[in-house]
Amino acid sequence: MAQGNSTEVSEFHLLGFGVQQEFQHVLFIVLFLIYVTYLVGNVGIILIIKTDSRLQTPMYFFLQNLAFVDICYTSALTPKMLQSFTEENNLISFWGCVIQFLVYATFATSDCYLLAIMAMDRYVAICKPLQYPMIMSQTVYIQLVAGSYIMGSINASVHTSFTFSLSFCKSKNINHFFCDGPPILALSWSNIDINIILDIVFVRFNLMFNGLAIIFSHIYIMVTILKMPSTAGRKKSFSTCASHLTVVTIFYGTLSYMYLQPQSNNSQENMKVASIFSGTVIPMLNPLIYSLRNKEVKEVLKVIGKSFVKLDTVVKTTQQSN
Structure with a gap:
């Protein structure tokens, strides 16, 4: 990381939300x-995917990751x-800010690639079912997941290095509740042209590349589903794709709003x-959307529920006999 006046900054003040105390x-x-x-x-x-043998497939491996x-x-x-x-002076150390930014950028980028990989997995499973075991072998799907983590690490490392090597002005107030790129760049009096270029190249590439991969995958999937003779088969395939599209639309729509529009003071609160x-909200929806709309996961949950009921019955019977 290049050295500049940024090393003189020992901490930042996160302004958070400008709302009343209540x-x-x-x-x-x-x-x-x-x-x-x-x-x-x-x-x-x-835990469910890890422990149940029926869920040891590429789709659930991707979902687990x-x-x-x-x-x-x-x-x-x-x-x-x-x-x-809970605190008036919500301070974060310089290196705490670096680590938060690095971790967030790494896994948010990996999330984008994983969603694209899951779309391509569904494309192969629905459009080329006979070739699916050969195309989506264990080696391939492990390499795909590893690639998503590598891309996330590269993207985050580059952005973190260039962002925190800048020289910052005396103001330490980050107009956000965490260390995100745009509000941090707003504190710098250095030339941030290279950061803007990196934002265009990396962020827009990641969102657009993965977004297009998802769109084209689902176009081919929808065409294949409409050609299916079985109504039950069409319903099952469409249900799986609808779940994925719901997550993708919300996630990519939110990130596009955050990073693909010009930054301004008026949009900061919306950001x-x-x-x-x-x-x-989206991470909370993911398990609900994928689990409640998935037959295999619901069957596993029913088995677990019945096991707990039996265990509770045994415990009560044992207590009564004692």
Whole structure:
């Protein structure tokens, strides 16, 4: 990382949300409950897929990694955001800001690639079912997931290095609830042309490349589904794709709003709301959308529920006999 006046900055002040005190308490409770919900939901997905032999397929392997990525990048944001509702001086150290930015950028980018990989996986499964085991072999799907993490790491490392090598002015106030790129660049008096170029090359490329891959995959999928003779087959395939498209539309739409529009002071508060949506609400929806609309996962959950009922019956019977 290049050295500049940025090393003189020991901490930043996160301004958070400009709302009244009573609303801050309400936001804290709501966002805390959302955070707990998606932690339980995503950890539950990981454990269910890991332990049940019926779910050892590429689709569920991708879903397992998507849940892990969601946990990582939301946990980089939410605890500090919740802290901003309880403290007047919501400070974060310089290196704490660097680490938060790096972790968020790494896993948010990986999330984009994983969603594109999942779309291509569904394309192969629906459009080329006989060739699916050969095309989507264990080696291939592990390499695809590893590639998503590598792309996320490269994107985050480049952005972090160039962002935090800038010289910052005396103001330490970041107009956000976490260390995001645009509000940090607003504090610098250095020439940020290279940062803008990197933003265009990396962020827009990642969003547009993956977005186009998802769009074309689903176009081919829809054409194939419409040609299916079986109504049940069309319904099952469409249900799976609808779940994925729901997640993709919300996620990419929010990120595009955040990073593909010109930055302005008037849009900063809207950017905070969009950040909450992408960082907390969407990860909570992922396990609900993928699990409740998925037959195999619902069957596993029913088995687990019956096991708990039997266990509870055995415990009660044992207590009564004693």
